[in-house]
Amino acid sequence: MMEVFAFYVFAAIAVVASLLVVGQKNPMYSVMLLIASFGALAGLYVLLDAPFTAVTQIIIYAGAIMVLFLFVVMLLNVPREEPLPVPLAGALGPAGMRIAVVLSIALGIEMVWALWKLPPTPFSEGAAASVSSVTNIGQSLFTEHAFAFEVTSILILVAMVGAVVLARKEH
Protein backbone atom coordinates (compact mmCIF):
# COMPACT_ATOMS: atom_id res chain seq x y z
CA MET A 1 0.00 0.00 0.00
CA MET A 2 2.86 2.30 0.92
CA GLU A 3 4.43 1.65 -2.48
CA VAL A 4 1.26 2.66 -4.34
CA PHE A 5 1.06 5.88 -2.34
CA ALA A 6 4.74 6.67 -3.00
CA PHE A 7 4.30 5.97 -6.73
CA TYR A 8 1.42 8.43 -7.04
CA VAL A 9 3.19 11.12 -5.00
CA PHE A 10 6.37 10.87 -7.09
CA ALA A 11 4.42 10.65 -10.35
CA ALA A 12 2.40 13.76 -9.43
CA ILE A 13 5.56 15.70 -8.52
CA ALA A 14 7.25 14.66 -11.78
CA VAL A 15 4.28 15.60 -13.97
CA VAL A 16 3.47 18.90 -12.23
CA ALA A 17 7.11 20.00 -12.13
CA SER A 18 7.58 19.13 -15.82
CA LEU A 19 4.43 21.04 -16.75
CA LEU A 20 5.69 24.06 -14.83
CA VAL A 21 9.10 23.78 -16.55
CA VAL A 22 7.33 24.18 -19.87
CA GLY A 23 4.97 26.86 -18.51
CA GLN A 24 7.58 29.11 -16.86
CA LYS A 25 8.73 32.27 -18.58
CA ASN A 26 11.89 32.56 -16.48
CA PRO A 27 14.51 29.92 -17.43
CA MET A 28 15.96 30.06 -13.90
CA TYR A 29 12.71 28.71 -12.39
CA SER A 30 12.51 26.16 -15.21
CA VAL A 31 15.91 24.72 -14.26
CA MET A 32 14.99 24.59 -10.55
CA LEU A 33 11.68 22.85 -11.28
CA LEU A 34 13.41 20.36 -13.58
CA ILE A 35 15.70 19.42 -10.67
CA ALA A 36 12.54 18.69 -8.62
CA SER A 37 11.20 16.56 -11.48
CA PHE A 38 14.47 14.60 -11.66
CA GLY A 39 14.38 14.06 -7.91
CA ALA A 40 10.89 12.57 -8.21
CA LEU A 41 12.10 10.32 -11.04
CA ALA A 42 14.95 9.15 -8.80
CA GLY A 43 12.30 8.18 -6.23
CA LEU A 44 10.49 6.18 -8.91
CA TYR A 45 13.75 4.38 -9.75
CA VAL A 46 14.04 3.39 -6.08
CA LEU A 47 10.49 1.99 -6.26
CA LEU A 48 11.58 0.04 -9.36
CA ASP A 49 14.42 -1.60 -7.36
CA ALA A 50 17.08 0.38 -9.23
CA PRO A 51 19.03 2.19 -6.48
CA PHE A 52 22.16 2.57 -8.63
CA THR A 53 20.21 4.34 -11.36
CA ALA A 54 18.46 6.52 -8.76
CA VAL A 55 21.79 7.69 -7.30
CA THR A 56 23.25 8.22 -10.79
CA GLN A 57 20.18 10.26 -11.68
CA ILE A 58 20.70 12.55 -8.68
CA ILE A 59 24.48 12.90 -9.09
CA ILE A 60 24.75 13.21 -12.88
CA TYR A 61 21.43 14.79 -13.86
CA ALA A 62 20.43 16.93 -10.90
CA GLY A 63 24.04 17.49 -9.85
CA ALA A 64 26.11 17.95 -12.99
CA ILE A 65 23.90 18.61 -16.01
CA MET A 66 21.51 20.98 -14.24
CA VAL A 67 24.39 22.94 -12.71
CA LEU A 68 25.75 23.36 -16.24
CA PHE A 69 22.36 24.71 -17.35
CA LEU A 70 22.22 26.98 -14.31
CA PHE A 71 25.67 28.39 -15.11
CA VAL A 72 24.62 29.20 -18.67
CA VAL A 73 21.33 30.78 -17.55
CA MET A 74 23.22 33.00 -15.10
CA LEU A 75 25.99 33.74 -17.62
CA LEU A 76 23.65 34.84 -20.42
CA ASN A 77 21.29 36.65 -18.04
CA VAL A 78 18.18 36.49 -20.21
CA PRO A 79 15.36 36.64 -17.67
CA ARG A 80 12.42 36.33 -20.02
CA GLU A 81 11.36 35.36 -23.50
CA GLU A 82 11.02 38.02 -26.13
CA PRO A 83 7.66 38.44 -27.85
CA LEU A 84 7.35 37.11 -31.37
CA PRO A 85 8.67 39.46 -34.06
CA VAL A 86 5.80 41.30 -35.72
CA PRO A 87 5.72 39.81 -39.25
CA LEU A 88 5.91 36.25 -37.92
CA ALA A 89 3.35 36.94 -35.17
CA GLY A 90 0.89 38.19 -37.77
CA ALA A 91 1.50 35.32 -40.18
CA LEU A 92 1.46 32.16 -38.08
CA GLY A 93 2.46 33.08 -34.51
CA PRO A 94 -0.65 32.37 -32.40
CA ALA A 95 -2.09 29.86 -34.89
CA GLY A 96 1.22 27.96 -34.93
CA MET A 97 1.18 27.90 -31.13
CA ARG A 98 -2.36 26.55 -31.11
CA ILE A 99 -1.49 23.79 -33.57
CA ALA A 100 1.50 22.86 -31.41
CA VAL A 101 -0.68 22.63 -28.28
CA VAL A 102 -3.25 20.46 -30.07
CA LEU A 103 -0.55 18.18 -31.50
CA SER A 104 1.19 17.64 -28.15
CA ILE A 105 -2.08 16.99 -26.31
CA ALA A 106 -3.05 14.55 -29.07
CA LEU A 107 0.31 12.79 -28.66
CA GLY A 108 -0.19 12.48 -24.90
CA ILE A 109 -3.78 11.22 -25.19
CA GLU A 110 -2.80 8.76 -27.90
CA MET A 111 0.00 7.20 -25.84
CA VAL A 112 -2.06 7.02 -22.64
CA TRP A 113 -5.03 5.56 -24.53
CA ALA A 114 -2.88 2.93 -26.27
CA LEU A 115 -1.28 1.87 -22.97
CA TRP A 116 -4.64 1.86 -21.18
CA LYS A 117 -5.78 -0.99 -23.43
CA LEU A 118 -2.99 -3.29 -22.26
CA PRO A 119 -3.92 -6.02 -19.78
CA PRO A 120 -2.42 -5.27 -16.33
CA THR A 121 1.14 -6.59 -16.08
CA PRO A 122 2.29 -6.73 -12.43
CA PHE A 123 6.00 -6.91 -11.58
CA SER A 124 7.29 -10.25 -10.34
CA GLU A 125 8.67 -10.14 -6.80
CA GLY A 126 11.43 -12.67 -7.49
CA ALA A 127 13.35 -10.48 -9.94
CA ALA A 128 13.88 -7.62 -7.46
CA ALA A 129 17.14 -8.92 -6.00
CA SER A 130 18.91 -9.55 -9.32
CA VAL A 131 17.84 -6.19 -10.77
CA SER A 132 18.83 -4.09 -7.77
CA SER A 133 22.27 -5.67 -7.43
CA VAL A 134 25.06 -3.25 -8.31
CA THR A 135 27.37 -6.26 -8.77
CA ASN A 136 25.21 -7.51 -11.63
CA ILE A 137 25.16 -4.07 -13.25
CA GLY A 138 28.93 -3.74 -13.00
CA GLN A 139 29.55 -7.20 -14.38
CA SER A 140 27.23 -6.65 -17.33
CA LEU A 141 28.61 -3.17 -17.98
CA PHE A 142 32.26 -4.25 -18.07
CA THR A 143 31.85 -7.57 -19.92
CA GLU A 144 28.90 -7.54 -22.34
CA HIS A 145 28.83 -3.76 -22.80
CA ALA A 146 32.55 -3.04 -22.42
CA PHE A 147 32.87 -1.75 -26.00
CA ALA A 148 29.97 0.69 -25.62
CA PHE A 149 31.47 1.83 -22.32
CA GLU A 150 34.82 2.61 -23.97
CA VAL A 151 33.13 4.40 -26.86
CA THR A 152 31.36 6.53 -24.25
CA SER A 153 34.72 7.87 -23.06
CA ILE A 154 35.56 8.95 -26.62
CA LEU A 155 32.13 10.59 -26.88
CA ILE A 156 32.74 12.57 -23.70
CA LEU A 157 36.18 13.63 -24.93
CA VAL A 158 34.75 14.80 -28.26
CA ALA A 159 31.95 16.67 -26.48
CA MET A 160 34.46 18.36 -24.17
CA VAL A 161 36.71 19.50 -27.02
CA GLY A 162 33.66 20.54 -29.05
CA ALA A 163 32.24 22.62 -26.21
CA VAL A 164 35.55 24.39 -25.70
CA VAL A 165 35.95 25.12 -29.43
CA LEU A 166 32.35 26.32 -29.87
CA ALA A 167 32.19 28.55 -26.80
CA ARG A 168 35.64 30.09 -27.33
CA LYS A 169 35.83 33.78 -28.16
CA GLU A 170 36.79 34.43 -31.78
CA HIS A 171 39.63 36.83 -32.45
Place this chain on the structure above:
Amino acid sequence: MVTLNSYLILSGILFAIGTAGVFLRRNLITMLLSIEIMLNAVNLTFVAVGRFRGIVDGQIITFFVMTVAAAEAAVGLAIVIALFRHHETLSPDAFTALKW
Protein backbone atom coordinates in the same frame (compact mmCIF):
# COMPACT_ATOMS: atom_id res chain seq x y z
CA MET B 1 -0.90 -2.53 -6.99
CA VAL B 2 1.44 -0.53 -9.24
CA THR B 3 1.90 -2.36 -12.53
CA LEU B 4 4.18 -1.84 -15.51
CA ASN B 5 1.28 -0.05 -17.23
CA SER B 6 1.33 2.78 -14.66
CA TYR B 7 5.00 3.46 -15.29
CA LEU B 8 4.57 3.36 -19.07
CA ILE B 9 1.61 5.74 -18.91
CA LEU B 10 3.57 8.15 -16.68
CA SER B 11 6.46 7.94 -19.12
CA GLY B 12 4.13 8.72 -22.03
CA ILE B 13 2.73 11.76 -20.24
CA LEU B 14 6.22 13.08 -19.46
CA PHE B 15 7.30 12.54 -23.07
CA ALA B 16 4.28 14.48 -24.33
CA ILE B 17 5.09 17.34 -21.94
CA GLY B 18 8.65 17.43 -23.27
CA THR B 19 7.41 17.47 -26.85
CA ALA B 20 5.04 20.32 -26.02
CA GLY B 21 7.96 22.25 -24.54
CA VAL B 22 10.04 21.89 -27.71
CA PHE B 23 7.07 22.97 -29.83
CA LEU B 24 5.85 25.85 -27.69
CA ARG B 25 8.83 27.61 -26.19
CA ARG B 26 10.85 30.22 -28.00
CA ASN B 27 13.86 30.11 -25.71
CA LEU B 28 16.77 27.85 -26.69
CA ILE B 29 17.62 27.00 -23.06
CA THR B 30 14.06 25.92 -22.23
CA MET B 31 13.95 23.88 -25.44
CA LEU B 32 17.09 22.02 -24.30
CA LEU B 33 15.43 21.48 -20.89
CA SER B 34 12.39 20.01 -22.65
CA ILE B 35 14.66 17.59 -24.50
CA GLU B 36 16.02 16.52 -21.11
CA ILE B 37 12.42 15.82 -19.96
CA MET B 38 11.91 13.61 -23.03
CA LEU B 39 15.18 11.73 -22.40
CA ASN B 40 14.12 11.13 -18.80
CA ALA B 41 10.71 9.82 -19.86
CA VAL B 42 12.48 7.26 -22.08
CA ASN B 43 14.88 6.37 -19.24
CA LEU B 44 11.89 5.61 -17.02
CA THR B 45 10.55 3.24 -19.68
CA PHE B 46 13.89 1.43 -19.93
CA VAL B 47 14.19 0.96 -16.17
CA ALA B 48 10.55 -0.13 -15.77
CA VAL B 49 10.72 -2.69 -18.59
CA GLY B 50 14.10 -3.93 -17.33
CA ARG B 51 12.56 -4.44 -13.88
CA PHE B 52 9.59 -6.22 -15.46
CA ARG B 53 11.80 -8.64 -17.35
CA GLY B 54 14.20 -9.04 -14.44
CA ILE B 55 17.33 -7.95 -16.34
CA VAL B 56 19.82 -5.14 -15.68
CA ASP B 57 20.13 -4.08 -19.34
CA GLY B 58 17.46 -1.41 -18.86
CA GLN B 59 19.57 0.30 -16.22
CA ILE B 60 22.70 -0.01 -18.33
CA ILE B 61 21.14 1.70 -21.33
CA THR B 62 19.85 4.39 -18.96
CA PHE B 63 23.47 4.93 -17.91
CA PHE B 64 24.47 5.40 -21.55
CA VAL B 65 21.53 7.75 -22.19
CA MET B 66 22.71 9.88 -19.26
CA THR B 67 26.20 10.04 -20.76
CA VAL B 68 24.83 11.11 -24.12
CA ALA B 69 22.59 13.67 -22.38
CA ALA B 70 25.62 15.14 -20.62
CA ALA B 71 27.51 15.41 -23.92
CA GLU B 72 24.44 16.89 -25.62
CA ALA B 73 23.98 19.46 -22.85
CA ALA B 74 27.65 20.50 -23.00
CA VAL B 75 27.74 20.93 -26.79
CA GLY B 76 24.21 22.38 -26.98
CA LEU B 77 24.91 25.01 -24.33
CA ALA B 78 28.22 25.89 -26.00
CA ILE B 79 26.30 26.49 -29.24
CA VAL B 80 23.72 28.58 -27.34
CA ILE B 81 26.51 30.73 -25.88
CA ALA B 82 28.11 31.17 -29.31
CA LEU B 83 24.76 32.14 -30.86
CA PHE B 84 23.98 34.55 -28.02
CA ARG B 85 27.32 36.28 -28.58
CA HIS B 86 26.42 36.97 -32.19
CA HIS B 87 22.74 37.93 -31.88
CA GLU B 88 22.16 38.92 -28.23
CA THR B 89 18.97 36.83 -28.20
CA LEU B 90 17.90 33.28 -27.42
CA SER B 91 14.87 33.18 -29.69
CA PRO B 92 15.21 30.38 -32.28
CA ASP B 93 13.40 32.59 -34.81
CA ALA B 94 16.41 34.90 -34.86
CA PHE B 95 18.77 32.21 -36.13
CA THR B 96 17.87 31.73 -39.77
CA ALA B 97 21.29 32.03 -41.41
CA LEU B 98 23.74 29.14 -41.43
CA LYS B 99 26.70 31.44 -41.87
CA TRP B 100 27.41 35.08 -41.13
